[in-house]
Amino acid sequence: MNIVVLISGNGSNLQAIIDACIAGAPIKIVAVISNRADAYGIKRAHIAEIPTVVIDHKLYPTREEYDQALLITLQRYQPDLIVLAGFMRILSATVVNAFANKILNIHPALLPKYPGLNTHQRALENQDTEHGVSIHIVTNELDAGPIIAQQAFNISTDDTPESLQEKAHQIEHQLYPLTLIKIARGELVI
Ligand code: GRF
Numbered sequence: 744m745n746i747v748v749l750i751s752g753n754g755s756n757l758q759a760i761i762d763a764c765i766a767g768a769p770i771k772i773v774a775v776i777s778n779r780a781d782a783y784g785i786k787r788a789h790i791a792e793i794p795t796v797v798i799d800h801k802l803y804p805t806r807e808e809y810d811q812a813l814l815i816t817l818q819r820y821q822p823d824l825i826v827l828a829g830f831m832r833i834l835s836a837t838v839v840n841a842f843a844n845k846i847l848n849i850h851p852a853l854l855p856k857y858p859g860l861n862t863h864q865r866a867l868e869n870q871d872t873e874h875g876v877s878i879h880i881v882t883n884e885l886d887a888g889p890i891i892a893q894q895a896f897n898i899s900t901d902d903t904p905e906s907l908q909e910k911a912h913q914i915e916h917q918l919y920p921l922t923l924i925k926i927a928r929g930e931l932v933i
Contacts, residue, residue: 744927745773747822749830754784755912756828756849756919761791763920769927773820776813778832800832810835817842824926827881828919836883844933846881848888849919851911853895854879858886863907866898874898874907876914878922880933891931892922 748757757775764770775788778800788795796816803809814837817825827848839846852862854877866874875895882888894914898907925931 744770744823744923745821746770746824746826746923747774747776747817747820748772748826748828750775750777750782750784750828751779751831752782752784752829754782754787754829756915757784758787759916760826760828760920760923761787761793763924765791768920768924770923773822774816776816778809778830784829806833806835807837810837814838814841824923826919826923833885834881839881839883844880847891847922848879848881848886849915850877850879850886851908851915853877853893854886854890861904863904863911866907867902867904872898874911876911876918878918891933892918894918 748760750757760770760772764772772793774794774796775784776796776798777785778798780797780799785795785797798809798812798816800809803812825842825846827846852866853875857865873895875893877890878892879886879890880888896910896914922931926933
């Protein structure tokens with residue numbers, strides 16, 4: 744299964760997928776695309792000898808023009824699946840519709856709870872006792888597409904947004920590669 748991974752930052756989820764590929768997962772990362780040249784994930788891709796493309800959002804006056812450039816790049820790689828891994832931009836319908844049911848996102852909350860940003864802070868403010876991670880299909884509504892994988896964990900009284908982020912990351916690094924492997928093997932059909 745050929746995938747393109749979209750990132751904006753650290754790329755620890757990208758690294759987990761790279762590691763799964765090295766360990767023999769039936770997945771090939773054909774490209775990593777970032778909207779930021781300084782994303783650490785770009786370095787991770789270079790080390791793994793994966794082609795990278797930076798499409799800097801600051802060079803495009805509108806979202807539509809940015810997404811046109813992104814679309815052309817994505818089409819060039821013909822991915823079976825597009826994997827958002829900390830890509831901090833909302834995709835317009837141009838991209839979402841061109842790859843309907845072929846874009847996945849990982850979100851640090853138990854969707855449909857807490858779409859958008861600051862999920863850990865919001866879970867603490869609401870005094871939730873559990874929190875978690877969701878993987879969903881990207882549709883035209885933010886963080887609202889069908890959920891294909893989810894894993895919860897307990898919130899303890901001494902948790903902070905930072906500790907929740909750490910817990911969420913640990914789960915993400917297992918759940919994202921595992922879910923992609925299931926799709927590649929045909930065990931999970933979208
Ligand atoms: C992850 O927590 C993911 O849930 C969210 O962005 C974060 C990306 O982290 N969408 P990283 O860049 O993979 O380290």
